Amino acid sequence: MNIKILGSGCANCVNLEKAARAAAAELGLDADFEKVTDYADIAGYGIMRTPGLVVDETVVLSGRVPTVSQVKELLSAQLGS
């Protein structure tokens, strides 16, 4: 599973990455994390509010920092599809 954290390095992006790493660890997922900081790339995903969370090239969340359990739900949903 490929997980991308989209954002230019503000506090929200750091918090999102923490939550996503914790969620992946709790689910026992073999995920590689990538940070996307380039604005053109971020906007290319259709995201207009950072931070954004992209799982296997699908945008699953933008504009807010979720809790670990919310990220777990999003990741599980993405696994199922």
Next chain:
Amino acid sequence: MTQAVLQRPAVRRWGGLTLAAVVVVGLYALNEFFWTWLYAGVFGWDITTGWPSMLHFFSYDTIKITLLLVAIIFAITVLRSFASIERTRALLGGRREGVGNVLAAGLGVVTPFCSCSAVPAFIGFVAAGVPLGVTMSFLIASPLVNEVAIALLLGLFGIGPTLLYVSAGLMIAIVAGMIIGRLHLEGWVEGFVFETKLRGQVIDSTAELTWDDRLQMGREEVASILRKIWPYLLAGIGLGAVIHGWAPEDFFARFAGAGNPVAVPIAVLLGVPLYSNAAGILPLVESLHDKGLPMGTLLAFMMATVALSLPEMILLRRVLKPKLIGVFIAVTAVGIIAVGYLFNAIIG
């Protein structure tokens, strides 16, 4: 007990909210009384002059402003959770100038937005075909009319100046965006913006939110804004307290009062490079207003400080060429100066 609560989540949710509202209103009502009782009654100080007066003002103002911020940021965040930037863009796509600018300025106020998202939002709007001038109306209105300033103006000056501030902010954003649109400055936008291909499906960040989510977002936003602004707030109130206690009555009025025709542009020129936020500026504005400075000059100063900041310009430099940033600053500053004169003429 736990089971009963779980069966009635709505009662718990709205009951908790009502309780919180009662506590905030109660503290607000008792605030001045408490500090007067403590300093004048218990300690026996004369709180009308000197440092006891400053301490009284500082204690009272800190609590009052914090309570106002908590209540109003919470309410505005919950209301804003019904708007989203994705829907805003869809509404603005293909709009002509004029109607588009008016809509963009209005949506700039209600759409949840932080300046750290200014660049992706700008690219997202322009790449989706929203005209440059309309996009600029959105980008100007968003920081210019902000919830912290609304909260503080409402609490410190009442509904009249607050409405003037909101309508002035909208007016500046509409006109500035229209001017930038008319000048056809698309060539001064970095080329990659127009080449950005929007791929992937757009998700609506506010879809399927429950009331519990919205209230949670309100609580988080209150905590995150207070964490961010408290040093500015304390510095502003501290400086306000010093002015309140020490500055001679006519000191500021003599230099920047209604009699000085260039007070407004000077206030704006001072405000542009000053990097603070509404929380730091408004306590200062309150004290200066008490000392006889006209509201229009003070509002112009506050708007210049919050709307045009160096960090945001550095961010926007990624998508706008320096010439366009110059036009953006000049048009907005001129708008703020005009509004300052207008207010001084209307309310003095």
